[in-house]
Amino acid sequence: MRRDQAKQTIGILRDAVAGIDRRHAGVGGAAWTDGSADGGVGFGFPPLDDVFEGGFPAHALHEIRCPLTRDISAATGFLAAVLVACLKDRQGPVVWIADPAARLESGEIFPAGLSMFGVDPSRLLVIHPAELKSALWASDEAAGCHDLAAVIFHLRGNPGLCDMTATRRLMMKARDSRVFACILRQAGEEEASAVATRWRVQARPSLADAIFEGGIGPLRLDLALERNRHGRTGQWAIVWNHRSRRFEQVPTHFVDRPALPFDRSHGAPQKGQVVALDRAS
Amino acid sequence: MTGRPDVPPLAAISRIRNAQRIVAVEEEGERAGLRGGQSLSDARALAPDLDSFDHDAEADMALLTSVAIWCDRYTPLVAIDQPSDAIAGGCGGLFLDISGCVHLFGGEQAMLDDVTARLRGAGFAAQAAIADTAGAAWAAARYGDRRIVEPGDQLTALGGLPLAALRLDPDCIDMLGKLGLRTIGCIADLPRAPLAARFGAQLLRRLDQALGREEEVIQPRLPTAELSSEKIFAEPIALQEDIERTIGLLAANLQPLMDARQVGARRLELRLFRVDGKVAAIEVRSAGPVRTPDRIQMLFRERIAGFHEDLDAGFGFDLIRLNVLESQERLARQDDLVAGGDAHEAFDSLVDRLGARLGVDRVLRFASADTHIPERSFGLVSAAGDRPDSSGFAVAAEAPCVLTRPLLLFDRPEPVEAIAEAPDGPPVRFRWRRAVYRIVRSEGPERIGAQWWLEGRGGRSRDYYRVEDDEGHRFWIFRHGLFGSETTHPKWYMHGLFA
Numbered sequence: 001m002r003r004d005q006a007k008q009t010i011g012i013l014r015d016a017v018a019g020i021d022r023r024h025a026g027v028g029g030a031a032w033t034d035g036s037a038d039g040g041v042g043f044g045f046p047p048l049d050d051v052f053e054g055g056f057p058a059h060a061l062h063e064i065r066c067p068l069t070r071d072i073s074a075a076t077g078f079l080a081a082v083l084v085a086c087l088k089d090r091q092g093p094v095v096w097i098a099d100p101a102a103r104l105e106s107g108e109i110f111p112a113g114l115s116m117f118g119v120d121p122s123r124l125l126v127i128h129p130a131e132l133k134s135a136l137w138a139s140d141e142a143a144g145c146h147d148l149a150a151v152i153f154h155l156r157g158n159p160g161l162c163d164m165t166a167t168r169r170l171m172m173k174a175r176d177s178r179v180f181a182c183i184l185r186q187a188g189e190e191e192a193s194a195v196a197t198r199w200r201v202q203a204r205p206s207l208a209d210a211i212f213e214g215g216i217g218p219l220r221l222d223l224a225l226e227r228n229r230h231g232r233t234g235q236w237a238i239v240w241n242h243r244s245r246r247f248e249q250v251p252t253h254f255v256d257r258p259a260l261p262f263d264r265s266h267g268a269p270q271k272g273q274v275v276a277l278d279r280a281s
Numbered sequence: 282m283t284g285r286p287d288v289p290p291l292a293a294i295s296r297i298r299n300a301q302r303i304v305a306v307e308e309e310g311e312r313a314g315l316r317g318g319q320s321l322s323d324a325r326a327l328a329p330d331l332d333s334f335d336h337d338a339e340a341d342m343a344l345l346t347s348v349a350i351w352c353d354r355y356t357p358l359v360a361i362d363q364p365s366d367a368i369a370g371g372c373g374g375l376f377l378d379i380s381g382c383v384h385l386f387g388g389e390q391a392m393l394d395d396v397t398a399r400l401r402g403a404g405f406a407a408q409a410a411i412a413d414t415a416g417a418a419w420a421a422a423r424y425g426d427r428r429i430v431e432p433g434d435q436l437t438a439l440g441g442l443p444l445a446a447l448r449l450d451p452d453c454i455d456m457l458g459k460l461g462l463r464t465i466g467c468i469a470d471l472p473r474a475p476l477a478a479r480f481g482a483q484l485l486r487r488l489d490q491a492l493g494r495e496e497e498v499i500q501p502r503l504p505t506a507e508l509s510s511e512k513i514f515a516e517p518i519a520l521q522e523d524i525e526r527t528i529g530l531l532a533a534n535l536q537p538l539m540d541a542r543q544v545g546a547r548r549l550e551l552r553l554f555r556v557d558g559k560v561a562a563i564e565v566r567s568a569g570p571v572r573t574p575d576r577i578q579m580l581f582r583e584r585i586a587g588f589h590e591d592l593d594a595g596f597g598f599d600l601i602r603l604n605v606l607e608s609q610e611r612l613a614r615q616d617d618l619v620a621g622g623d624a625h626e627a628f629d630s631l632v633d634r635l636g637a638r639l640g641v642d643r644v645l646r647f648a649s650a651d652t653h654i655p656e657r658s659f660g661l662v663s664a665a666g667d668r669p670d671s672s673g674f675a676v677a678a679e680a681p682c683v684l685t686r687p688l689l690l691f692d693r694p695e696p697v698e699a700i701a702e703a704p705d706g707p708p709v710r711f712r713w714r715r716a717v718y719r720i721v722r723s724e725g726p727e728r729i730g731a732q733w734w735l736e737g738r739g740g741r742s743r744d745y746y747r748v749e750d751d752e753g754h755r756f757w758i759f760r761h762g763l764f765g766s767e768t769t770h771p772k773w774y775m776h777g778l779f780a
Contacts, residue, residue: 108661206753
């Protein structure tokens with residue numbers, strides 16, 4: 001048992017060393033040789049595509065997280081946008097596993113909304129496990145199924161069950177069965193895991209709509225790539241144009257404040273703590 | 282029940298025809314002259330130390346049902362003979378249709394001995410008989426001296442038995458008795474028309490049913506499985522691996538039968554007969570027709586793993602049966618030479634595994650419904666069911682100009698406290714889940730009317746607004762009821778989240 005743990009630790013450390021090596025070799029220098037970079041997907045948005053040599057490595061485990069529960073819709077929107085790109089040339093169903101704790105706060109996927117976004121709801125297999133343990137088991141099983149196009153695991157917070165070992169196994173299964181696997185983490189902190197990329201999503205006030213001046217514009221996000229095994233990290237303010245179904249740059253004159261440095265996840269510490277107030281009545 | 286030495290006899294009593302009467306009595310008590318139907322005061326006169334308790338009909342029925350489940354080991358056609366006050370001697374029992382099963386147990390006599398010996402071993406004072414008709418078997422088991430009535434021999438076997446053996450109303454038996462008609466033989470050859478006129482059609486029907494002149498259909502407790510395979514163990518098995526291997530063997534037996542019919546199983550049931558009489562049933566469903574032993578084995582493995590405890594094997598199982606409860610036609614498929622197999626085999630197998638472990642009601646797909654009320658416009662249905670050709674959803678090739686529907690929806694709209702312009706302005710600010718949101722942009726309203734053809738006149742329309750707060754979060758929020766015409770205090774609800 002202890003031997004296994006030691007082996008695992010060594011494996012993790014080796015991974016970390018390899019990651020550092022790659023970073024030093026520069027983005028263009030080190031090609032990812034173990035074949036995991038295949039399934040390269042283009043977003044059709046140069047700032048994002050430049051980060052990934054040979055396209056976004058879809059056949060791996062990724063993570064999209066939002067630190068606040070209220071940003072879950074923005075994170076789901078970004079995930080749906082990534083799905084649109086990943087499913088473009090890929091047949092097969094999408095398995096969406098929703099942990100009960102997460103569903104309680106975020107609601108259910110609405111098929112009409114999803115299809116407007118560009119993802120066909122009839123491709124979805126929705127799993128509602130009774131507890132986190134079976135949710136993790138289900139994602140494990142699904143990631144190993146090569147008929148699937150994608151596996152989404154929607155969870156809340158940073159449960160101890162979904163640790164380095166669990167994510168490593170998911171990562172390897174997703175790579176071997178060539179499936180896009182993604183953890184959608186709602187109200188979760190940054191944590192050590194074996195994901196290929198980790199994105200942090202935050203909603204931003206939308207810009208005026210091009211057609212209807214007073215209306216709500218397209219989805220605008222603060223997107224941070226916090227971790228990338230295949231290259232650089234970065235931070236962008238982007239807009240999802242639902243009409244062309246692509247990302248777009250926010251016009252510069254609209255950027256109302258400088259972007260935060262990407263390696264500092266929370267910016268300046270807030271004074272005090274934000275708490276929910278009790279009902280007045 | 283066997284008597285208990287040194288203790289007074291025990292009787293179950295119940296209130297029948299305005300008196301406390303005995304329903305059932307111990308063997309010991311019968312020897313003292315007690316019998317069913319006697320009033321408690323009469324019984325106390327015969328046996329002053331009689332111990333009595335209230336009769337629990339439901340518990341009796343539950344016990345009888347559990348014996349019926351156990352009797353599945355002999356035949357799939359087991360019917361419960363309901364206890365009834367309207368029949369003399371109607372204390373309940375079981376009918377087993379053993380046509381075609383006898384040879385499996387080494388003949389009628391051996392089967393009868395096996396049933397009675399096992400039931401007596403379990404502590405029941407069981408009486409059984411085999412006959413051509415349910416009525417004759419009923420009579421022979423209760424009153425007859427011959428336990429096996431030869432085919433076509435009902436009249437000679439039953440001729441000497443009392444009329445109570447015909448499942449008749451006690452009053453009718455009394456009346457016949459007053460006329461000196463006491464045995465079945467007495468009425469068997471009497472002219473039928475006067476008998477029917479005097480005592481009703483039921484008498485002749487019961488007589489005909491017993492003698493095989495009229496067909497009687499028993500109603501089996503369970504529908505018969507389409508296909509079934511079983512294995513009897515001389516030495517009971519208890520290990521999980523042994524059970525799994527047995528499932529594989531039974532499935533392998535079923536495979537040629539399914540192939541011959543060109544079907545695959547959609548719903549399977551495993552029945553485990555424990556040595557002490559308990560029967561466990563495990564049911565699994567599959568997304569598509571399955572026929573191979575390893576797929577069937579896998580389904581049951583996941584199902585058993587989904588229970589949070591192991592199977593309670595007790596002293597072991599001595600009979601394991603695999604039933605195909607539901608099957609589906611399999612199209613004879615020509616395997617693709619290039620791909621070498623079904624394109625969706627892996628996905629079907631995944632759905633099966635998830636369904637078996639988590640439960641089929643937790644593995645779902647979207648189905649559309651014909652309504653414009655958002656939360657009812659779709660449903661999540663089990664993915665194990667038949668998959669329709671189209672789910673009613675489609676992605677428009679042309680992207681919509683405005684995203685009018687949210688990505689996430691609350692199936693129960695959550696109330697919010699909103700401040701809005703009367704009569705029909707969008708909310709300016711609202712409080713939801715104890716946090717206050719200030720609205721900066723809004724679009725709407727989109728009015729969704731109540732379904733008056735379903736809900737009647739009282740239904741309220743909803744005015745939906747798409748709103749965005751100062752931090753960029755977008756909500757789908759609606760006012761329930763039109764100001765003025767439908768309500769004076771419209772309430773606001775949060776229904777969904779836009780990306």
